[in-house]
Amino acid sequence: MAAFDDLTTTLGALGKRQLYRRRRVVESPPGREIVVGGRTLLNFCSNDYLGLAADPRVGAAFRAGVDRWGAGAGASHLVSGHSAAHEELEEALADFTGRPRALLFGSGYAANLGAINALLGPGDHVFEDRLNHASLLDGGWLSRAHFAWFAHGDAGDLESRLAECGESSRRKLIVSDGTFSMDGDLCPLADLVAAAHRHGAWLMIDDAHGLGVHGRGGCGVVDPGRHGVTDVPVLVGTLGKAFGTAGAFVAGSEALVETLIQRARNYIYTTALPSAVAVATLESLRIARGEEWRRERLRDLITRFRTGAAQLGLRLLPSDTPIQPIVVGESGAALALSAALEAQGILVPAIRPPTVPAGTARLRVTFSALHEPGDVDRLLGALAAGTTA
Secondary structure, X not given: OOOOOOHHHHHHHHHHOOOOOOOOOEOOOOOOEEEEOOEEEEEOOOOOOOOOOOOHHHHHHHHHHHHHHOXXXXXXXXXXXXXXXXXXXXXXXXXXXXXXXXXXXXXXXXXXXXXXXXXOOOOOEEEEEOOOOHHHHHHHHHOOOEEEEEOOOOHHHHHHHHHHHOOOOOOEEEEEEOEOOOOOOEOOHHHHHHHHHHOOOEEEEEOOOOOXXXXXXXXXXXXXXXXXXXXXXXXEEEOOXXXXXXXXXXXXXXXXXXXXXXXXXXXXXXXXXXXXXXXXXXXXXXXXXXOOHHHHHHHHHHHHHHHHHHHHXXXXXXXXXXXXXXXXXXXXXXXXXXXXHHHOOEEOOEEOOOOOOOOOXXXXXXXXXXXXXXXXXXXXXXXXXXXXX
16 A cells, blocks of 8 residues: 555544535635525624724725835734734734734634744753644644643643753743633633742733633733733734734733744745735734624623523533534534534534544534624524423
């Protein structure tokens, strides 16, 4: 057998285990409803938490950005791709997060890999929450630092791991999501900060799903009024979720950002985001900071959904965020429930291993500020029908 002749067999095995993944072709802009295969579906599977991805003001800013800067950056930031629009957005993100500097990346995945690998190497230690996003885990593994898990959200277990390495490590980096993308819960930030201080470690928080959603003006899980650079030296955020555009950033001290510019391969060796994206993001950031009704709407929707789901006896995880997972158990059962909802015109994906631990396949319900209370009631009614079918 040739080296890659087993690909078809391997794919077939994924299908038998209900783990094969398929893409949908969406035929409309993102929003409360989307068109898939000619059908209009009520959309509960987007990370567009504030409903800004198709906001006409953001779109107008993007078009103005294209008119001013063109469709692409043409080069990496360090060659000739770093425009005044990029610079303005970095300054705005630094102000938003209460950090001296911010640095743009092409994606959250690139930001996480780039930051960890620029800071760590052989002889260092990295400590990661067991449910961290794949990009954080990959960053830790690729850094060649000593890698240690700690139990999800368990600062006590983290303390034990930190104590085990003693003073032998040149650098110690604690890494955690701020809001966990599949469970919807928050990291124990105060406990992580305390552990980092006690053990001379740095703390890195990826607040991809928190920025725009939590805190005053959408400042995120890491409130700059309470937690400064010495508490959370490395803060990562994405722009393609609550802000509705694309890309990501790392915010921190002058020394951190300059280190990333010099050493983060994911920054150095890639073409910069189109400047038009930066222009659009400046507008979405302005809207996100100023329109508090969007966060208030999310809170109301979440409360309505959790109250109704509890009455139906659904197994929810302890989340007060727009991410509301319904744990089903086995992958086949999750797929069947997702299909039952889609038959009723509602789109909620089944999330299966390896994205989540075995035996915890789930429906990942996500809310947007564009949803109406009636949409929640419709979803609950469909769930009631689907779970009793």
